[in-house]
Amino acid sequence: MRAGSFLPWIEKESRLQQILFAGLIIGLALVPVLGWIYPYFIMQALCFALFASAFNLLIGHAGLASFGHAMFFGTGGYLCAHALKVWAVPPELALSFALIATLLLGIIVGMIAIRRQGIYFSMTTLALAQMLYFVYLQSPFTHGEDGIQGFPRGHLLGLIDLTQINAIYYFILLLFLLGQMLIARIITSPFGDVLQAIRQNETRAQSLGYETVRYKWLAFVLSAGLAGLAGAMKALVTQTAGLSDVHWSMSGDVILMVLIGGMGTYLGPILGAFVFAAMLQYLSVLGQWVIVTQGALFLLCVLIFRHGLIGELALRLKRNL
Numbered sequence: 001m002r003a004g005s006f007l008p009w010i011e012k013e014s015r016l017q018q019i020l021f022a023g024l025i026i027g028l029a030l031v032p033v034l035g036w037i038y039p040y041f042i043m044q045a046l047c048f049a050l051f052a053s054a055f056n057l058l059i060g061h062a063g064l065a066s067f068g069h070a071m072f073f074g075t076g077g078y079l080c081a082h083a084l085k086v087w088a089v090p091p092e093l094a095l096s097f098a099l100i101a102t103l104l105l106g107i108i109v110g111m112i113a114i115r116r117q118g119i120y121f122s123m124t125t126l127a128l129a130q131m132l133y134f135v136y137l138q139s140p141f142t143h144g145e146d147g148i149q150g151f152p153r154g155h156l157l158g159l160i161d162l163t164q165i166n167a168i169y170y171f172i173l174l175l176f177l178l179g180q181m182l183i184a185r186i187i188t189s190p191f192g193d194v195l196q197a198i199r200q201n202e203t204r205a206q207s208l209g210y211e212t213v214r215y216k217w218l219a220f221v222l223s224a225g226l227a228g229l230a231g232a233m234k235a236l237v238t239q240t241a242g243l244s245d246v247h248w249s250m251s252g253d254v255i256l257m258v259l260i261g262g263m264g265t266y267l268g269p270i271l272g273a274f275v276f277a278a279m280l281q282y283l284s285v286l287g288q289w290v291i292v293t294q295g296a297l298f299l300l301c302v303l304i305f306r307h308g309l310i311g312e313l314a315l316r317l318k319r320n321l
Contacts, residue, residue: 032166039169045277046176047234052257052269053183054226060264061187062219063199067122067251068129072102072224074246076231078142081241085151095232102228110220133246147242259301262308
């Protein structure tokens, strides 16, 4: 169907998500001005949202379920924190170092895991992530269970003091937007179309002449780099980097974020990440019962919102056309 005629439902869904995303960005830009929500909470949610979107690029568009994606998130945080505290580099260099290093890590892990199929791929990523976790537990530069704490945020480009709440907030928002723009460009490009074809029927994609292993490997590397950037952003916001971000449970958390919002949708992981961050922030008084609440929410999504919040909205839109 051509653009001049009535749009199919999938295009209307995309347009709806664009409108909602634009509204979200306007609202986020006004947070420091209005003062209704604590900016620190929003910044953490933005870091989780970029992490979830990076993971959704892998599982929602390439059909690869990694159980060890926390290795990239945590590694990005550690490297950014180390660069800021020990090397005393500017924040833009620390973030760039974390991004490049996690891209390289993604290249290595991807070369090992990507030729495995299904559960074997998932378990390979989990095994590699657990190996890296124990390396970080024993490594001197991570300070073991204490983590890296109390490092300065520095001055962006030597001019902007990131100790100021508004400065760090808008910097994190800018990085989030750049990451989302890159992801949107990937999934709407011919490369993204091939990933969708691989997800739906890899054998057919191979019969059409596509080197599916190379496409999946590249998607894995891109997802790893974006996850590492998200981890570095979180370390910059919280001024801490610890084992919790590289633990296998963080890999489970990002899966939960994507499933809550809607796997394979653009806004779904962002919404799921904000729901997850809100649970951590406002249900902390429940102590260990937060985990039970997360499990109940996951069960609710599986039983009632099988396609996630955004996914269910898209299906209802389809039925009404």
